[in-house]
Amino acid sequence: MYVTLKEVLKTANDLNMAIGAFNTHNLEMMPAIVRAAEKQKTPVIIQSTIGTASYVGYHNMVAVAKAMSEEHGVDVVLHLDHAKDFTEIRKAIKAGYSSVMYDGSSLPFKENILGTKQVVEFAKDFGVSVEGELGTVGGTEDGLVVTQDQVFYTDPKDAVTFVKETGIDALAVAIGTNHGQYKSKTDISFSQLEKIKAAVNIPLVVHGGTGVKEDDVRKVIDLGIRKFNVGTELLVNWNISSKDSYNEHKENVSNRENVLPALSKIEEIVERKIQLFKNIND
Template identity: 40%
Template sequence: MMLLSSTEMLQKAKAQNYCISAFNVYTFEMLQGVIEAAQELRAPVIIQTSVGTVKQLGANYIVAHVRAAAEVNELPIALHLDHCSDFTIISDCIRAGYTSVMIDASHFSLEENISRTKQVVNFAQKYKVHVEAELGKIVGTEDNIIVSEKEMRLADPDECLEFVEATRVDSLAPAVGTAHGIYKQEPNIDFERIERIASMVSIPLVLHGGSGIPEAQVKRAISLGMSKMNIATEIRNVYSEALRNYFRQYEAENDPRRYLVPAREALKSKVKESIRMCGCDGKY
């Protein structure tokens, strides 16, 4: 099976009222763990990489690995570039074979965000690539994009409608009170805002900052219109902690084939939790 655009995947999730889990991976070993978890649960999945991961591993290498995973496992898999404000990087990833990209121009004015998003949409359409964009400002750190609590701004529903109509973007990530990273306290999600935005726009909505949101809140957000949820920090943390735990017991170990196994298994367990929470298990 070839890599898919996430458009069909998300439209199906929206129509059937479930959510696609989207996981940021930082190494090929993490990619393998996510794919194995999705395969075992028969779940469609979106693999995401940050700009930093693209620079670290290389877009062509990432595409080759994810394509191989899709073919071997016969799973619906989309490959997504997360939070990118650089058109050159976006276009390079699209040419390399990414099937979905996010243009993040949310730190600009609405007019500039629309302009930059339209540029990406016009380019991506030539390759039939899905485009996600963001409105409002989500607190936290995503690669080199840092938004403080003072800078956080929730998405305005009327602006969301104007933005979607002007850009013809495929999916929208509105700021609704979630945060990138691990929450210090229970997140204060504006569910009424989600419901209003979902009633005004026809495209799938994306919930950023999915790491650590209580299950009841995740399910409520999905019931109100969220069709995709991003998870990054949570799986990165369990993967890293499993490595630390291994070396506490076997500090002299130098064979990656040994110490990467428990890390991958810990990641798989957390990925399965997220897939089940989103309700996309058994959807393939």
């Protein structure tokens, strides 16, 4: 079924697991992500940035997500990731996205609340879930760079006010992860996450999931993380696999022969991540 973020995060909360949220950069990645979720019998969140959605087309993204969910019998959420432009957010919602993230994390606290609340009120009329962000995650996301001196952790007291005033369905937290980190692993502040979990009763989200150590995944899930974003690992491996295929094949070989190995790699990574996020040692 084609479902909302709120629905799948309730399942995650009930089962003490996280739902994988995987960034797609084209239409081709989407079936591979859904096939991996089907094998693991779990819901899945397919994410796109505004850049990807504009490139592919909002309505095209929605049509493929709905078709894949029906064909494979998988609960699929289509989520707009790190959106700052209210015009683009409305476009996604009207096109049929089932979830959006308003990223006001770089704004002053009150402005973040007001902007997020505006999105929640608009999305409510369409039955669309909303994720907000408080604190600043470092690294690079869709061309936007946040330096380490701009990073600050989510404040638990601010989180209480933010959740209450905005009415969001999920909260992205800054606990030491970084967007775009794949050559090294991050050091997570578990103590900060524990304080946030104690302060708010809402599903929490990790961004920059590629840089999280596998041994730390279970720990953060036990501390309330219910949505786990993975983007960079997919993108890097897609590009490496595609580059190898294009270099190996002649110019007149069908393009699908260059794409299929990359898709296999995407499916493999997504399935492995979902296994981790299930928190199966309970």
